[in-house]
Amino acid sequence: MLISCNWLSRHVDLDGVDLDALAARFTMSVAELDGVHHVGRGLDHVVVGKVLEVSAIEGKKVRLTRVDTGAHGVREIVCGAPNVAAGQTVVVALPGARLGDMAIEVAAVAGITSHGMLASERELGLSDEHAGILVLDEEVGPGTAFSLAFAVEDTLLEIDNKSLTHRPDCWGHRGVAREVAALIGRPLKPLDVDVTLGAARPITVRVDDFAACPRYSAVTMSGVTVAPSPYWMKLLLQRVGVRAINNVVDATNFVMLDLGNPLHAFDRREIGGDAIIVRRAEVGETFTTLDGQVRKLTTADLLIADAERGIALAGVMGGENSEIRADTSEIVLEAANFDAATVRMTSQRLGLRTDASARFEKSLDPLLVGDASRSFCKLLLELCPSAQVDSAFIDVAAPPRPEVRVELPLALVRRRLGVDLSRERIVGILEALAFDVRDAGDDVLDVGVPTFRATKDVGIREDLIEEVGRVYGYDNVPPAPAVVALSQPDPNARKRFEHGVRNYLSLAGGLDEVQTYSFDFEPLLASLGVVPGPRVELRNTLSAESPALRRDLVPHLLGVVQKNTRVFEEVRAYEIGRVFRPKAGEVAEQPVHLGLVVARIGDENAELFFELKALLAGLARHIGRRCPEVVAGGVDAVWAHPVRQGRVVLDGVEVGVVAEAHPRVRKQLELRQGAAVLELDLDAWRLSAEAPAGYRPLPKFPAVYRDFAVVVSEDVPAGTLQSAIRGAAAGLIEDVAFQSIYRGAGLGEGEKSLAWSVTLRDREKTLGDAQVREVEDLVWKALAEVGGRPRA
Numbered sequence: 076m077l078i079s080c081n082w083l084s085r086h087v088d089l090d091g092v093d094l095d096a097l098a099a100r101f102t103m104s105v106a107e108l109d110g111v112h113h114v115g116r117g118l119d120h121v122v123v124g125k126v127l128e129v130s131a132i133e134g135k136k137v138r139l140t141r142v143d144t145g146a147h148g149v150r151e152i153v154c155g156a157p158n159v160a161a162g163q164t165v166v167v168a169l170p171g172a173r174l175g176d177m178a179i180e181v182a183a184v185a186g187i188t189s190h191g192m193l194a195s196e197r198e199l200g201l202s203d204e205h206a207g208i209l210v211l212d213e214e215v216g217p218g219t220a221f222s223l224a225f226a227v228e229d230t231l232l233e234i235d236n237k238s239l240t241h242r243p244d245c246w247g248h249r250g251v252a253r254e255v256a257a258l259i260g261r262p263l264k265p266l267d268v269d270v271t272l273g274a275a276r277p278i279t280v281r282v283d284d285f286a287a288c289p290r291y292s293a294v295t296m297s298g299v300t301v302a303p304s305p306y307w308m309k310l311l312l313q314r315v316g317v318r319a320i321n322n323v324v325d326a327t328n329f330v331m332l333d334l335g336n337p338l339h340a341f342d343r344r345e346i347g348g349d350a351i352i353v354r355r356a357e358v359g360e361t362f363t364t365l366d367g368q369v370r371k372l373t374t375a376d377l378l379i380a381d382a383e384r385g386i387a388l389a390g391v392m393g394g395e396n397s398e399i400r401a402d403t404s405e406i407v408l409e410a411a412n413f414d415a416a417t418v419r420m421t422s423q424r425l426g427l428r429t430d431a432s433a434r435f436e437k438s439l440d441p442l443l444v445g446d447a448s449r450s451f452c453k454l455l456l457e458l459c460p461s462a463q464v465d466s467a468f469i470d471v472a473a474p475p476r477p478e479v480r481v482e483l484p485l486a487l488v489r490r491r492l493g494v495d496l497s498r499e500r501i502v503g504i505l506e507a508l509a510f511d512v513r514d515a516g517d518d519v520l521d522v523g524v525p526t527f528r529a530t531k532d533v534g535i536r537e538d539l540i541e542e543v544g545r546v547y548g549y550d551n552v553p554p555a556p557a558v559v560a561l562s563q564p565d566p567n568a569r570k571r572f573e574h575g576v577r578n579y580l581s582l583a584g585g586l587d588e589v590q591t592y593s594f595d596f597e598p599l600l601a602s603l604g605v606v607p608g609p610r611v612e613l614r615n616t617l618s619a620e621s622p623a624l625r626r627d628l629v630p631h632l633l634g635v636v637q638k639n640t641r642v643f644e645e646v647r648a649y650e651i652g653r654v655f656r657p658k659a660g661e662v663a664e665q666p667v668h669l670g671l672v673v674a675r676i677g678d679e680n681a682e683l684f685f686e687l688k689a690l691l692a693g694l695a696r697h698i699g700r701r702c703p704e705v706v707a708g709g710v711d712a713v714w715a716h717p718v719r720q721g722r723v724v725l726d727g728v729e730v731g732v733v734a735e736a737h738p739r740v741r742k743q744l745e746l747r748q749g750a751a752v753l754e755l756d757l758d759a760w761r762l763s764a765e766a767p768a769g770y771r772p773l774p775k776f777p778a779v780y781r782d783f784a785v786v787v788s789e790d791v792p793a794g795t796l797q798s799a800i801r802g803a804a805a806g807l808i809e810d811v812a813f814q815s816i817y818r819g820a821g822l823g824e825g826e827k828s829l830a831w832s833v834t835l836r837d838r839e840k841t842l843g844d845a846q847v848r849e850v851e852d853l854v855w856k857a858l859a860e861v862g863g864r865p866r867a
Contacts, residue, residue: 076239077315078251080230082333086252086264094230097255104545105254106238106245114314115200115227120172120179122147123215123224124193126163129154135185140193142167145218153184154193158207166199166209166221168192175200201227202313211306225307229314236433243437244527247335257507257546268449270456273465278346278407283354285473287377288389290412290441291353292448295343295466297405299323300459308458317430322458323399323406326451328430336410336439336447337431339387343405345397348382351407353389360385364392364427376421377413390418390435391427405465410448412441415531440527441472479524482515483539491540494552504546505539569667572698572761573651576669579697584690586647586671591631593653594621599634602743604713611655611663624655624663628670629714629752633736636674637744646674646748651757668731669757674750683751684719684735685793685813691723691733691753701725701766703755705733707792714740714752723755725763731755778809779835779842781851784817784866785858786828793829795861800833803857804850807842810834821867828866 080094089097098111124142127149132139137155144150144167152167159165169191172179179192192198197205199221215224222228232251244250249266256263277295282288301321303309308329309319315332319325327338356362356372362385363369370388372378377389386397390413399406415438422432445468452464489495502512502520511523524533533539544552580586597620600607610623625631628650636646649671656664671690673683688705695702703725710720710732720734733753741750785796793813800811814830822828835842835850855865 076234076236076246078232078234078248079311079314080232081226082248082311082315083252083255085333086249086266087256087259088261088264089255089259092259097259098230098232100258100548101232101255103550104258104548105251106242107235108232109235110233112231112233114229114231115222117173118199118222118227120169121174121194121199121221122167122169123211123217123219123221124150124165124167125217126159126161126165126193129159129161132185132187137185139187142191142193143217144169144191145216147218150190151188152191152193153187153189154208156193156195156208158210159193164211164213164215166194166211168194168198174198199227201310212303213305213307225310227310231314240437241532243434243439243530243532244335246434246437246439247331248333250335250527253509257504260507266446266450268446268453270449270453270464272452272467273463275466277466278349278351278469280351280469280471281353282471283352284377287355287414287417288353288411289414290444290470290472291351292410292444292468292470293351293466294408294410294448294452294464294468295405296408296452296455296462297465298459298461298463299404299406299455300461301399301401301403302459304458321399321401323403323455326455326458327408329454330447330451331430331434334443334447334450335434336412336443337390337434338447338451339393339409339431340399341386341393341397341407341409342399342403343407344403345386346381346407347384350382351386351409352380352382353411354378354380356385362388363395364388365395365398366392367395370425370427373424375417375424377417379409388421388427389413391422391425391432392429408448408451410444410451412439412444438530440530441475442526445470476526476529479529479534481522481524481534481536481539483520483522483536485518485520487536488540488543491537492544492547492552493555494547496543496547500547501543504543508542508546510539510542569758569761573667573757575698576651576694576757579694580649580671580690583693583697584647584649586649586673586690589632589635589648589650590652591628591635591650592621593624593655594618595623595625595630596621596634599630599637603630603633603740604743605630606713609657611657626654626656628652628654628668628754629712629732632670632672632752632754633714633740633744633750636672636746636748636750640674640744640746640748644676644748646672646750648672666756666758669753669755669760671753672750674746674748676748683749684733687733687751687753695766699765699768700760700763703730703760705794707794710734713737719751723753725760728759730759774836774838776837776839776841779847781833781835781847782814783831783833783854783858784828785831785863786822786826786866787861787863789825789827791862796829796831796858796863799857799861799863800831800854803853804835807835807837807846807850808833808854809836817866 098108102108122144124144126140126142128141130139137153140152140154142150142152147169168174168179170179170181181190193208195205196202196209239245253263280291280293282291301323304319304322304325308325312319317328323340327340331337355374356376356378358374360372361369362372378385379387379389387393413435415436418432418435422428456462485498488501505512509525513521515521522539607626610626612623616622635648639646651669653665654668671687673686692702703723705721706724707721709722714737715734716737722729723731723733731754736750797811801808812832814832817828
């Protein structure tokens with residue numbers, strides 16, 4: 076939001092104030108400024124002129140003008156603007172002026188000496204308008220300095236809107252001026268809204284829902300002539316980013332930006348039945364707003380209607396059917412207060428954000444309505460002398476809110492701020508901010524909160540202490556070290572466990588940690604063929620494609636591979652995050668899961684599956700937990716490979732799954748790599764029994780190493796062979812490690828060959844050849860029992 080310091084000067088005297096210093100203090104005491112912009116400077120030698128004569132130049136598009144520039148004489152100036160005409164009041168850049176990068180000099184144009192330039196708004200740095208020269212409606216004497224005639228030089232304060240969410244009173248220049256007045260110690264100028272109203276009551280107003288519309292006022296005016304606004308108003312509106320339209324519409328915008336309360340003017344001819352009814356929209360009712368869009372309404376929307384139809388969407392936008400037109404001569408002015416939540420929901424549902432809705436959403440003061448309405452009437456009477464106010468001030472309102480008063484012990488103020496402020500200083504600050512301060516005795520103040528601060532901002536003594544502190548200046552509070560007793564925080568077992576998991580996977584495992592959204596992404600689920608089970612649905616979705624919280628991590632991890640498949644040949648990633656499982660009538664379960672994904676070009680066999688099993692085993696050793704067992708089969712997820720898959724089981728309970736991606740999924744996601752995914756319940760693993768830390772002395776006797784190449788049917792799991800080898804000779808087989816898998820020539824159909832490396836050791840003596848051969852025979856015998864034979 077932009078605030079004009081020239082505009083502020085209408086409410087508080089800024090003469091002699093260092094505006095840059097004021098901006099810095101404003102940021103520290105009121106709201107953060109995103110920028111300070113000095114505009115309209117450097118217009119020396121730019122004056123107002125009167126076009127006396129315009130004549131054509133033979134064979135040229137440009138024309139010769141004679142312009143009266145007062146003390147600077149009558150000048151001949153060549154002009155190419157299509158809108159130049161005799162009798163106009165224009166802006167003349169004299170020789171010696173500098174407009175941006177352009178230096179104005181006496182020069183020959185079309186063979187004629189031109190003594191200056193007639194300027195457009197863009198050339199003057201006032202706006203982007205450059206279709207023609209700037210023509211002034213006001214009668215200003217020729218030769219008058221342009222910057223003095225219209226206060227062109229200005230300083231704009233750009234306020235971060237988020238800083239004012241809690242300050243509805245600061246969404247207009249007067250509210251900001253009140254803050255500035257308190258900061259610089261000058262009085263706020265009184266607001267002059269004295270206007271003569273009519274005695275008639277020609278229209279009726281009815282409010283059906285006071286909760287949604289606490290106050291609605293109307294006033295009628297006749298004799299209105301719709302015309303362009305004077306340049307001073309156009310300039311002020313343009314400075315703060317509002318385009319001038321006509322005097323009536325501009326006056327509503329001006330008052331909104333001045334006082335903070337939005338207004339709306341209706342063409343009285345279009346008000347059916349001379350009645351205004353504030354009601355809820357009907358089911359399926361449609362309404363065409365000023366932007367020409369047909370809006371489908373619900374009963375949650377508040378509508379301003381006449382006796383026959385809707386004429387405005389309350390607090391958001393007016394209707395196309397009652398807008399001000401060029402021939403409008405009678406108007407009905409609406410000044411109202413609407414419920415913040417009602418306006419917000421309508422604006423958000425329709426995707427229709429306006430200056431009006433932005434203000435009503437902040438909970439405006441209902442008492443501001445009267446000042447805004449009278450201020451408009453006074454302004455329009457100045458802009459259009461033929462106009463008159465026909466009606467009385469028609470005001471329909473709910474009972475006023477009770478006054479908010481807060482007791483404020485002065486000792487508490489001093490203790491909280493750490494500064495020994497005098498009673499007079501505290502009272503002075505609060506009164507400068509329009510608080511009603513009374514003496515409650517015993518060094519206590521009874522403070523009445525002004526209505527424009529009581530809607531959502533100030534209500535307890537801590538709020539008042541903040542008011543005193545920010546105006547006094549927090550940078551004036553002497554720094555002092557805090558004396559705080561520190562105690563060791565309670566250990567967080569979950570965080571320590573997750574930290575250990577991250578350490579191993581990132582450092583030892585070489586995986587990258589990722590964080591995906593907690594919402595399911597419907598297009599991704601559709602690509603995977605996943606039909607989600609019961610989910611936690613979102614009432615207020617960020618996107619129609621993400622309507623619910625996720626149940627699993629696997630789809631998101633496959634999505635990570637999809638996004639990186641064309642960039643990297645290998646993807647190795649993990650995620651630690653919550654999943655959400657609804658429970659009927661209860662709060663949804665939110666366990667923390669661990670997901671791993673490995674993908675690599677060329678790995679389309681079972682290597683990736685075993686790589687995940689190896690990572691799981693290594694992680695178990697690192698975090699001091701027993702390694703879950705991988706039980707082949709049993710995974711019915713559509714994304715999982717029909718064979719290379721398994722359930723992750725801990726103490727007989729399934730806690731996760733591991734599988735390679737189904738070939739159909741790889742094709743659907745256009746993956747270049749083979750991919751395998753593991754997901755398990757990390758909370759369940761954390762709460763399981765810790766693996767006992769054991770000690771084993773270094774062996775005194777050497778080991779013997781033997782390799783076994785075992786041919787089995789494809790349906791025999793590797794784990795079955797490993798268990799058979801381990802149990803063949805208890806006490807002598809120290810380790811069994813998988814080496815490789817082979818399919819191809821020399822094997823029968825449906826067969827595979829698995830190579831194992833076996834470490835033998837006797838801890839009491841050195842193994843002899845005969846004992847080693849005996850163990851080998853026992854191993855082959857055990858393998859034969861599970862369908863294995865030596866590979867030839």
